[in-house]
Every structure is written in structure tokens, then in C-alpha cells.
Amino acid sequence: MIDVYEDPGTPDRRGGWWYLAWLVRRQPWRAAAGAVLASAWMVLLAMAPYLLARAVDDGLEPGDTGALVGWTVALSVVGAFNAWVSIMRHRTMTRLRMDAYFRTIKVVVRQTVRLGDALPRRVGAGEVVTIGVGDVQTIANALTVIGPGVGSVVVYVFVAGLLLSVSPLLAAVVLLGLPVVAVLVGPLMARLQGAEAEYRERQGVLTTRIGDLAGGLRVLNGLGGKGLFADAFRRDSQRLREQGYQVGAVASWLQALGMGLPTLFLALVTWLAARLAAQGELTVGELVSVYGYVAVLVGPVAFLVDMGYQLSRGVVAARRVVELLRLEPDPDTGTADAPAEPAVLFDPASGVRVAPGRLTALVGARPAEVSAVVDRLGRYGPSDATWGGVRLDAMSVAQVRAGILVADNEADLFAGSLRAVVGGRRERDAAAIAGAVRAAAADDVVQGLAEGLDTPVAAQGRSLSGGQRQRVRLVRALLADPEVLLAVEPTSALDAHTEAAVARRLRAARAGRTTVVTTSSPLVLDHAETVHYLVDGKVAATGHHRDLLEREPGYRALVARDAEESVG
Numbered sequence: 001m002i003d004v005y006e007d008p009g010t011p012d013r014r015g016g017w018w019y020l021a022w023l024v025r026r027q028p029w030r031a032a033a034g035a036v037l038a039s040a041w042m043v044l045l046a047m048a049p050y051l052l053a054r055a056v057d058d059g060l061e062p063g064d065t066g067a068l069v070g071w072t073v074a075l076s077v078v079g080a081f082n083a084w085v086s087i088m089r090h091r092t093m094t095r096l097r098m099d100a101y102f103r104t105i106k107v108v109v110r111q112t113v114r115l116g117d118a119l120p121r122r123v124g125a126g127e128v129v130t131i132g133v134g135d136v137q138t139i140a141n142a143l144t145v146i147g148p149g150v151g152s153v154v155v156y157v158f159v160a161g162l163l164l165s166v167s168p169l170l171a172a173v174v175l176l177g178l179p180v181v182a183v184l185v186g187p188l189m190a191r192l193q194g195a196e197a198e199y200r201e202r203q204g205v206l207t208t209r210i211g212d213l214a215g216g217l218r219v220l221n222g223l224g225g226k227g228l229f230a231d232a233f234r235r236d237s238q239r240l241r242e243q244g245y246q247v248g249a250v251a252s253w254l255q256a257l258g259m260g261l262p263t264l265f266l267a268l269v270t271w272l273a274a275r276l277a278a279q280g281e282l283t284v285g286e287l288v289s290v291y292g293y294v295a296v297l298v299g300p301v302a303f304l305v306d307m308g309y310q311l312s313r314g315v316v317a318a319r320r321v322v323e324l325l326r327l328e329p330d331p332d333t334g335t336a337d338a339p340a341e342p343a344v345l346f347d348p349a350s351g352v353r354v355a356p357g358r359l360t361a362l363v364g365a366r367p368a369e370v371s372a373v374v375d376r377l378g379r380y381g382p383s384d385a386t387w388g389g390v391r392l393d394a395m396s397v398a399q400v401r402a403g404i405l406v407a408d409n410e411a412d413l414f415a416g417s418l419r420a421v422v423g424g425r426r427e428r429d430a431a432a433i434a435g436a437v438r439a440a441a442a443d444d445v446v447q448g449l450a451e452g453l454d455t456p457v458a459a460q461g462r463s464l465s466g467g468q469r470q471r472v473r474l475v476r477a478l479l480a481d482p483e484v485l486l487a488v489e490p491t492s493a494l495d496a497h498t499e500a501a502v503a504r505r506l507r508a509a510r511a512g513r514t515t516v517v518t519t520s521s522p523l524v525l526d527h528a529e530t531v532h533y534l535v536d537g538k539v540a541a542t543g544h545h546r547d548l549l550e551r552e553p554g555y556r557a558l559v560a561r562d563a564e565e566s567v568g
Contacts, residue, residue, distance in 0.1 A: 008106040013325050016318035020139065020311075023100040024146060030096050031146045037089035038151030042300060044082040046159050049292020051075040057285030093147040101140040104321060108132060111325050116397075117380045118330045131324060135317035142314020145307045152300035152307075159293045166286050167276055173269055174297070180265070257305065265301070266294040336394040338403045342514060343388030345404075345484060347376050351539035352532050354484075354516055359507050361525050361545075362518045364534035365558055367489070370518045372537060374486045377516070378406035387484075404484040407477035409470055409492060413461040418446065419453040421461075422476045432479060439509035440474040441494075441501040466493040474502070484514040491524055503527045522559045533558075 012022035024031050051074055059068025108131055112119055119128075156174075164171035273290035276282045282290070342356030350373045354360050364370040376383040379392040379400045386392065392400055413421055422433065433453065437446055445468045449455035461469040470493045477485060490506075491499040503524040506515070517524060525531055525545040533541040533548055533555045541552050548555045 008103045008110070011107050011322075011325055013322050016315035016322060019318040019322050020142060020314060023103060023139070023143060026103060027096060027099050030092060030099070034089065034092045034096050034147035035150040037085055037092055038147035038149075039154040040151075041082060041085045041089050042148075042151040042155035042296075043158050044078055044085065046155050046162065046293060046296045047078055048075060049289040049296065050162060051078060052292060053285035053289035055285075056288055057283055061284060089147060093144060096146060097140040097143055100143050101136050104136045104139055105132065108136070108321060108324065111327070115327055115329050118327075121381075122327045123324060127320070128324070131317075131320055135320055138313050138317040139321070142310050142317075145311060148300075148303055149307045152304050155300050156297065159297055163290070163293060166282065166290065167273070169276075170269055170272060170290065173272065251309065261301075261305070263298060266298055270294050332397045334393060334395040334397070334399070336390050338395055338399040339388030339390070341388075342483065342512075345377055345385065345387050345514065345516075347373055347383075347385045349373075349376060349384060350534060350537055352377070352534075354514060355530065356514050357512050358529045359510065359515045359517070359527065360530045360532065361528035362516065362532050362534060363520055363525065363555065363558060364518075364537070365554075366537075367518070369537035370534060371488060373534070374406060374488055374516070374518060377484075378404050378486050380406060403482060404486065405477060405480055405482035407473060407485060407487045407490065409473065409487075409489045411473055413457065413459070413469065413472065415459040416457060417454050418449065418457050418472070421457050422453075422472060422479055424476060424480065428479055433475075435509070436475045436478040439478050439502075439505045440471045441498050441505065442468075442471040442475050445471055467495070467498065470494065471498075471502070474506075478506075478509055481513075484516070485510065486516045488518050490517055491519065491521060496523065499523045520559050525559060 009022075009026055012018040051071055055068055055071035055075065058064060059066075059071055108128075112128060115122060160171050160174045163174055270291060273282060273287055273294075277284070277287040344356060345354040346352070352362065352373055354377070362370050362373060375381050376385045377392075379385070379397070383392055387395070387400075387404070419428075419433070422428075422436070437443055445464070446452050457463055457472075461472060464472065470490065474487070474490050477487060477490075491502050494502065499521060500523045503521075504527060506517075507527050507529075517528070519525065522545065528545060531543060531545050531548055532539050533552060535554065541548055541555065543551075545559075549559070550556075
């Protein structure tokens with residue numbers, strides 16, 4: 001099975017079928033072993049009726065005890081050996097499916113990391129979640145066809161050969177039966193694939209909407225739009241349910257035909273065998289063997305129909321994975337070097353000019369417009385912004401990321417110890433961590449945890465409160481110690497006392513470094529050395545917080561919630 005740290009390889013992105021074939025090619029020996037073991041298992045199952053027929057014809061009917069005992073022992077040995085083969089088949093196929101499962105997860109995760117900040121603009125979060133939760137499992141299950149699927153074909157041909165020695169008529173019926181089943185089931189397979197593809201696409205859209213609703217629920221409540229979005233979500237979910245009913249209807253017919261058609265077809269074989277026995281053309285032992293062969297074939301024929309269903313779903317899921325893998329990150333053609341010394345960061349679109357080594361605040365009535373400025377200054381999207389007079393898009397992304405850090409107040413927190421969460425990819429010494437914790441006023445967060453910095457933190461910080469998560473994110477940003485820190489609403493979830501402490505300590509902790517915060521809190525604005533007041537996404541006024549309070553009515557109204565306290 002694929003190792004956690006092993007390179008998963010380069011997937012075939014030409015289509016769903018090609019991707020499934022690539023997963024098989026990545027583990028050829030295991031796939032071959034699965035096919036051989038499954039074929040041997042099913043052939044040995046078909047051997048049981050043959051051995052039973054020999055015991056009846058050679059031992060029981062003529063009264064030959066020795067022959068009866070011999071064939072009985074052979075039947076027992078074959079059964080015991082086949083039990084071991086079945087265990088090895090199951091182990092091999094489980095490993096094959098798990099390899100495909102984890103290999104797909106690794107290539108998807110690698111691709112999402114490769115896309116970086118372009119990912120949200122190229123594909124919805126719900127689509128990625130649906131791939132990770134459902135599609136990878138569907139793809140893995142589809143590879144079952146490598147083992148029992150191949151085995152079913154082999155045993156089908158093998159039983160037809162055994163029946164040929166009994167009756168050419170029965171062998172002909174068996175050989176013609178599978179194509180008839182395929183003709184009857186084939187159209188349903190094509191219809192299922194189309195319905196499954198449409199259902200899968202709508203499912204991804206709805207999952208994305210769920211994430212958007214969950215993330216913006218408080219905003220929707222404040223704007224009074226919760227009911228409107230709830231109605232839209234209800235309509236979308238009802239459409240998805242109706243599409244699910246269509247998929248279920250086709251799938252139920254497939255499953256019914258998968259069990260019903262083989263049973264009817266093999267009932268015909270049994271009836272023909274009984275007539276031949278009544279006419280004296282078959283011995284008792286041969287009749288018993290035909291009954292056994294029929295019983296053995298019901299499973300493989302039904303399995304082949306089910307494999308068609310699983311493959312149809314697997315191809316649809318693989319196509320979704322391939323569509324994600326085909327996406328390319330934003331081009332990175334920059335060759336210019338980042339400034340060697342602290343330099344001015346300037347956004348021509350808004351007029352925001354960030355002086356080096358100072359704490360600058362951005363204030364605007366529309367948070368989305370302020371965030372857009374930060375995205376341009378951090379080169380998260382098309383940008384004409386310059387750093388030291390050089391356009392950011394003229395520099396390589398790696399150099400920009402090394403010097404400019406955008407710290408979003410909803411940035412992901414990965415599971416692990418608190419020390420690992422705030423430390424990131426590098427080891428941090430105790431003094432640096434303690435300094436960042438104090439600067440973010442997160443001392444009580446660390447002290448309140450049972451094992452301090454070594455306490456496990458759940459993914460996304462679900463084991464922490466909203467204010468604690470925000471301070472942990474700030475600790476992580478301060479520990480990174482970038483030349484330029486762009487912090488988006490770093491104190492929005494904090495109480496006034498903690499917010500004042502963070503504002504006071506942040507300026508001291510970032511002394512000599514360039515820091516930009518987006519906020520409308522007067523407690524933070526009062527500590528900023530420069531405040532840019534934005535209207536319609538452009539700088540309307542620049543100055544110190546107290547000066548803007550006196551001369552800008554719009555600014556004064558925007559920060560009025562605590563203006564008197566901050567001034568006094």
C-alpha cells in the first residue's frame with residue numbers, strides 16, 4: 001500500500017477511464033495477484049459441484065466406498081484450500097482499494113496546495129470537500145472489478161467448458177446468456193452515468209453553499225438575509241433530492257435486474273438440465289453438478305452487473321478528480337528581486353501607501369473593499385501594487401510570500417499541539433513563542449489549557465472559543481516575523497479589555513517592521529501611526545485617528561461605537 005511520504009506519481013488526466021487505469025498501473029503486481037486469486041477462488045467454487053458429481057457417479061451410485069471416500073476427501077481439501085485463497089484475495093483487494101483511496105487523496109491534496117490562492121477562484125470549497133469525502137471512496141470501490149470482476153469472467157468461461165463435457169446445449173445457453181444480460185442492462189448503465197454526473201455536480205454546488213452559509217451566518221443575521229438564503233438553499237436541496245430520486249430509480253432497476261436476470265437465465269439452464277436427465281441424456285451425478293454450476297454462476301453474473309454499476313459511478317467520480325487535476329495555478333513569471341531593505345508598499349487602485357517600519361490601519365464602511373486592498377498588497381489576485389517601486393507581479397510568488405504575510409482572521413488552523421499550530425513548519429524557541437503569546441494577549445489561552453503549549457488542538461481550533469482562535473492566529477503570524485504583516489480584522493472577536501492589550505502590544509512587538517491592520521475599532525486605531533480612511537475602495541483621508549475623528553464626519557460615524565472611550 002502507498003507509503004504516507006511516497007510520491008503518488010503523475011496521474012493520467014485525459015479522462016475518468018484513463019485515471020482509473022493509472023491507479024491500476026501504479027500497483028500492477030497487486031492488481032495481477034488480485035485477479036489471479038479471485039479467479040482461483042471462483043474456479044475452486046465451481047470445482048465443488050464437479051467433485052460432488054464424481055462422488056455420486058463413481059462412489060454413491062455404484063456403491064464404491066473407496067471412491068466415495070476419495071472424492072469426499074478431495075472435496076474437503078479443495079474447500080479448505082479455497083478458504084485460504086478467499087482470505088488472501090480479500091486482503092489483496094483491500095490493499096488495492098486502499099492504495100487507490102490514499103493515492104487519490106494525495107494527488108488531490110498536492111493539487112490543492114499547488115493551486116494555492118488560485119483554488120477558491122477556480123473551484124468551490126464544496127467541490128473539493130465532496131471529492132475528498134465521497135469521490136475517493138467511489139473510485140476505490142470501482143477497482144474491485146480487477147479482482148472479482150476478472151474472476152467472474154474466468155469462472156463463467158470455466159463453467160461453460162465444464163458444461164460442454166456434460167451437454168453442448170447447456171454450454172451454448174450459458175455462453176449466450178451473458179451477452180443477452182449485457183444488452184438488456186447496457187442502456188441503463190449509460191442512463192445511470194448521465195444521471196449520476198448531474199447529481200454529482202449539483203451535490204458539489206450545494207456543499208459549497210452550505211460552507212458559505214455556515215461561514216457567513218452571523219453576517220446574514222445582521223443583514224436580515226438569513227430567511228432569503230434559507231429559502232434558496234431549501235429550493236436547491238429539493239432539486240438535489242429530486243435528482244437523487246432519478247439516480248436511485250435507475251440504480252434500483254440495475255440492482256433488480258442484476259439479481260433477477262441471472263436467476264431467470266440460470267433457472268432456464270436448470271430446467272433444460274432436468275429435461276435432459278428425464279430423457280436419460282444426463283446421469284444423476286451430472287444433474288447434481290449442473291445444479292451446482294447454476295448456483296455458482298448466480299453470484300458471478302450478478303456481480304458483473306453490479307460491477308457495471310460501480311464502474312459507472314467510479315468513472316463519474318474520476319472525471320471530477322481529473323477536472324480538478326487539470327486546473328493550473330496562476331502564472332508565476334516574475335524575475336525581479338524583492339527589496340533588500342524595508343520599502344514602501346503602494347496600491348495604485350486605492351491610493352493606499354504603506355510606509356515601511358510603521359503601523360498602518362485601513363478603515364472602510366465596506367469590509368470587502370478593504371479586504372480587496374489587502375489582497376492586492378499581498379498579491380492574492382491581479383494586482384498593480386508595487387513594493388519598493390517594483391510591481392509585485394514582477395517578482396516571483398515565493399519572494400513575495402517570504403516578505404509579505406497576509407494574516408486572515410479566518411485562516412485555517414490545523415490539528416496538532418498548540419505549539420505546532422503556532423510554530424508552523426519551523427521549530428520555534430521558547431522565548432520567541434512566549435514573546436508572541438504575550439504580544440497577542442494569549443497568555444490566558446495557554447494557561448487555561450491542561451498541557452499548555454503541548455495541549456492538542458482540534459482542526460480549525462474547534463476546541464477553542466472564537467476569541468481564543470483569533471489570538472492563536474495572531475500568535476502564529478507574529479512568530480512568522482515577516483517584513484510586512486497584513487492583518488485582517490485581528491481583534492474583531494475580542495472583548496474591549498483584551499483588544500486594548502493587543503493593540504498596545506502589537507505596535508511594540510512589530511517595532512521597526514511594516515504592519516497593516518484592517519479594523520474599525522478605535523482601541524486599535526488609536527495606536528496606529530497612520531490611518532487610511534477608504535470610501536468606495538479608495539483613500540478619502542489619511543492621518544492619525546484623533547485627527548480624522550475631528551475632521552472627517554464619515555470616519556467619525558464609522559468608528560463611533562467606542563469613539564468617546566478611545567479619545568478619553
